[in-house]
Amino acid sequence: MSANTPAIVVHGLRMAYGSKLIQEEVSFEVAKGSVFIIMGGSGCGKSTLLKHLIGLMPPAAGQVLYGDHDYWLADEAARDAIRRRFGVLFQGAALFSTMTLAENVMLPMKLNGDRRQSAAEQRERAETLLELVGLSAAADLLPNEISGGMKKRAGLARALALEPEYLFLDEPSAGLDPISSRKLDELILDLRERTGAAVVVVTHELPSLFAIGDDGIFLDAVSKRPIARGAPKQLLESCDHPFVHAFLRREVPPEDVEDGRE
Numbered sequence: 001m002s003a004n005t006p007a008i009v010v011h012g013l014r015m016a017y018g019s020k021l022i023q024e025e026v027s028f029e030v031a032k033g034s035v036f037i038i039m040g041g042s043g044c045g046k047s048t049l050l051k052h053l054i055g056l057m058p059p060a061a062g063q064v065l066y067g068d069h070d071y072w073l074a075d076e077a078a079r080d081a082i083r084r085r086f087g088v089l090f091q092g093a094a095l096f097s098t099m100t101l102a103e104n105v106m107l108p109m110k111l112n113g114d115r116r117q118s119a120a121e122q123r124e125r126a127e128t129l130l131e132l133v134g135l136s137a138a139a140d141l142l143p144n145e146i147s148g149g150m151k152k153r154a155g156l157a158r159a160l161a162l163e164p165e166y167l168f169l170d171e172p173s174a175g176l177d178p179i180s181s182r183k184l185d186e187l188i189l190d191l192r193e194r195t196g197a198a199v200v201v202v203t204h205e206l207p208s209l210f211a212i213g214d215d216g217i218f219l220d221a222v223s224k225r226p227i228a229r230g231a232p233k234q235l236l237e238s239c240d241h242p243f244v245h246a247f248l249r250r251e252v253p254p255e256d257v258e259d260g261r262e
């Protein structure tokens with residue numbers, strides 16, 4: 001695989017729940033070491049696309065390629081191997097409430113990590129990751145003892161536990177105040193620099209998607225197809241689709257453009 005090979009290639013994806021079509025003709029590439037944003041209005045299929053990417057739900061048709069491997073055609077062992085290279089921050093961080101932050105971060109190491117790593121080594125790595133996200137003093141606290149922003153950062157530390165090549169973040173700034181959200185953006189950019197991971201983010205937080213997005217795709221709930229591709233900042237300047245134009249400027253679109261949207 002050459003250095004220029006994209007980290008992820010999505011080709012001709014068709015997304016559906018039974019006979020209900022969500023999106024079709026979804027194709028894009030995510031470059032290594034870039035932040036790719038999945039954009040679009042409510043109900044257009046952003047979370048569904050993420051499910052197809054992280055192996056939670058097969059698409060109705062099309063391909064998701066990681067390097068040379070077609071994820072949905074691969075056998076279970078090959079899929080497992082690909083999934084081990086993923087780090088996922090779910091909405092709401094999804095921390096285990098009865099485990100301390102350090103134990104939460106150590107969990108992927110215990111489940112899928114290097115079996116030769118001792119508990120002390122796992123703890124050391126968890127502390128390093130918690131320090132990276134500014135939570136070194138909170139390692140032994142439980143999730144209900146910390147704020148929402150801290151939970152997101154702890155979730156991010158856990159997503160990084162196995163040094164992922166692919167990092168998936170579902171609405172990372174949802175529910176955060178603007179300052180915590182800004183700090184999280186900076187952390188995401190810093191992680192991209194440090195780890196070279198390909199980062200895929202679902203967000204409709206405008207300041208955040210402009211701050212961190214190197215590239216992206218805009219899904220449309222009415223035509224059930226992508227209607228724009230490119231860096232959010234570039235789309236803000238040059239995309240003339242009326243819905244994308246209004247969305248990125250936080251304007252109310254003309255009535256006929258809004259018809260049929262949730």
Ligand SMILES: Nc1ncnc2c1ncn2[C@@H]1O[C@H](COP(=O)(O)OP(=O)(O)OP(=O)(O)O)[C@@H](O)[C@H]1O
Nearest residue numbers: 017020022040041042043044045046047048049204
């Ligand atoms: N399990 C399911 N079965 C049937 N339809 C579903 C299911 N999950 C989601 N949908 C529908 O699929 C469409 C896309 O949902 P999805 O959650 O992917 O959108 P989204 O862009 O992430 O939305 P939001 O921004 O509101 O979170 C919606 O119309 C939703 O109602």
